[in-house]
Amino acid sequence: MPGLQTGEEVNGDHEGEDGRVNGSGSASPTVGGIGGGIGAGGIEVGGPLPAGGVETSGNGVARQASPTADALGRAPAEPAPVATAPQDAVPGGAVPEGSVPVAAVPAASVVQRQGAGSRAGGDGDPAGLGFSSVLVANRGEIAVRIIRTLRELGLRSVAVYSDADAGARHVREADMAVRLGPSPARESYLDIDAVLDAARLSGAQAVHPGYGFLAENAAFVRACVAAGLRFIGPSAAAVELMGDKILARRTVAEVGVAVVPGRSAPGMTDAAITEAAGQLGYPVLVKPSAGGGGKGMRVVRDPERMAAALASARRESAAAFGDDTLYVERLIPRPRHVEVQVLADEHGTVLHLGERECSLQRRHQKIVEEAPSPLLDTRTRERLGTAAVAVASAVGYVGAGTVEFIMSADAPDEFYFMEMNTRLQVEHAVTELVTGVDLVAEQVRVAAGEPLRFGQADVHLTGHAVEARVYAEDPGRGFLPTGGEVLAFREPVGPALRVDAGITTGDTVGTAYDPMLAKIVAWGPDRASALARLDAALAGTVLLGVPSNLGFLRSLLAHPDVRSGRLDTGLVERDLPALTAAEAPSEAILGYALARLLALQPTGALIDPWDVPSGWRPGEPAWLTWDVAVPGAGGGDPAPDGAAGLADPTAADASPQGRAHPGGPASSGGPAGGPAGAAPAGAGPAGGGSADGGLAGGGSAVVRVAARGTPGAARLRMGDGPPVAASVRVAGDELLVTVGAATTRWAFAWAGGAAAPGTPLWLGRDGRAWLLGEELPGSARGAGGAVDGEARSPMPGTVIALLAEPGATVAAGQPLLVVEAMKMEHPVTAPAAGVVTEVRVRVGDQVGLDQVLALVAPPGSA
16 A cells, blocks of 8 residues: 655544543443444444344443334334433432441551442352452543443442542442552552552452553553453453554554554664654654553654654653653654454454544544544445454454554545554443443453354444543643642533543542543434534533633534544644634623622621622712633633623613722722723733633633622623623522523632632533633733743643753743643743743652743843
């Protein structure tokens, strides 16, 4: 197959699956049976399943078959979803009744759920699998998802946790939980001895690795087998072979499957890679031999940048995978990432369950996946599936795995092998929804030695499924990871939806692990309906307290190329400004002022004049004013239609307007014209900075808002616009804000838990959220959060490299040091040209968001 020309986007494994995943959760239980209960009209990958065929259970959309359903249980009409939660789960994330509160359990302890029925003892073999207790060697979303299927199979589940996860959802939902160690992954989830000790302590007889952490560690597989544990996954030999990307390329090429043109050999030096890149022609892609998830990958467009790229890639690969071996590939033009789900048993059956389209990515990691791919025709789909089966067969694969391919959007019939992931994928849910197969249940049965109960001719792809990953990150700041306390989290409800979430209200999202919070998946009879359902589900999600990409995902789904299926891995980067440019809507700013007014109201049966909010005076109340820091929406959230047209000309208020500082007495001499307009430039953060108090976003402005009256009958004025009539009241966990004749509902939460002076307010609507707060005097900053040449940390993390010393002359934008968070490197650059006067950190230091790390003075002033 001829090589492709160079291009602009990255070809590689773009998954954030190196084991740091916050996520798991509630879902509707899955489709019953292979293709079970799914409406007719799907893409046929094989033939019909005989009567009395496979019945599986798991997580996803439960679809009830009609009385006229066929032998597969497929109903002729669209499925009716049945949403359920795990039987032991408690809404809001409380510890189930009768359980031991995890937070109260001392270190090196075991949490045993009481009342777990026949699963608690671990005796016997109720499922007839040869084992009755399974330790889940993972955390978050995937751990909860596995626990759910284990419960349905009648197996006892054992969770493991680090100190950072002592109160996590997967710990609460398992039958037993065992502490591994401190928060760092290498001292807990990556500690093989600690995991094996937990298995012995709990009496577990099998281990499911999930994805990430030790899931693709051949030494772990061997250790489990040596300890007498059943490993629910492939053999150590298959893991080792496919885990070495260089050896995998060679093996796959030998069975006639094309690989991306490149150079790979064990132990390639920097000089060898640089020489190979020159022969391949720039741009090229430097990739790690071990691991995936986009970590350690670098696009290099010219020789001058190769040395720095190799040094950074080796550091990141060593930190993420313990191996800094690299190789180089030609960059594929307009690449599309399509992968095939394979399933094999130890009796020689190898089959595939269709493909997944994974081309929508950011920072080389997937964010939206779907099945089937809108790119492929029937012939290419068959060829791709045949190639995937050939790859799995070549290595004697057993279990569930994924063979990843890359192809140019301009030549989809020419595909190249990228790698094989020897474990469950993050995006496995979309395959489950279009096939009806519970992949976790099949993994367990295969590990027990059972043959697959269906063949290739029995596999059908019915309808369409699309998944969106919800991350704790700020798209407006280059998708930098965020964190904080989850002040409110409400999952969407609706037909044919599945939600896998690892958080509940009250949880804390830190930076020790991957920033994925949840996966929201929608099924539809066709692609358009699946996309529409997913967008509605994102709109129905409430997440306050942690900046996320929810709004960005909605903007991405609305992109015309996404809707038409014209996808490639560079789409997000090319259109990022348009996807992240909008600011908070005017309704949110006015809602903030009303919430402040509401918080200032006295309580009690009698209102004493001296107890009313600041600005009280006999007669008409004075105006209260706030300079509100308005960040660019944390997820690139466009303002709702009509957001700007709030001023009601009929509501003009000609009465004199006094001025009052928020929380202070009314001032005299306020101009008759009322409150001033927008605050002057420089009064608040701009150009990507974060306002004091943790305001997030790709940029901020400051808007002056004034209010007077009572919450039930107020006048509001924003900037220099005319006053408008407004009111606000609380309805449960929402604010009902009326401006003019329009009433809107807002989810809300005060960042500090209460409406103290200066506390920012989270407001959310339609899946979007904004953090608004007062811009106080003295908090001005320049672009990027810099004050007088301050270089600040873009996130919490660890300093891993210092690139400039005091006295060095630097250019604007030149990297000064490198901060690592969640195993990804983030350079901190000089805010302006000048001389480095101070470096305040050392390698290994832990730093916080917006912490000053270095100072740069203008030339000649140092």
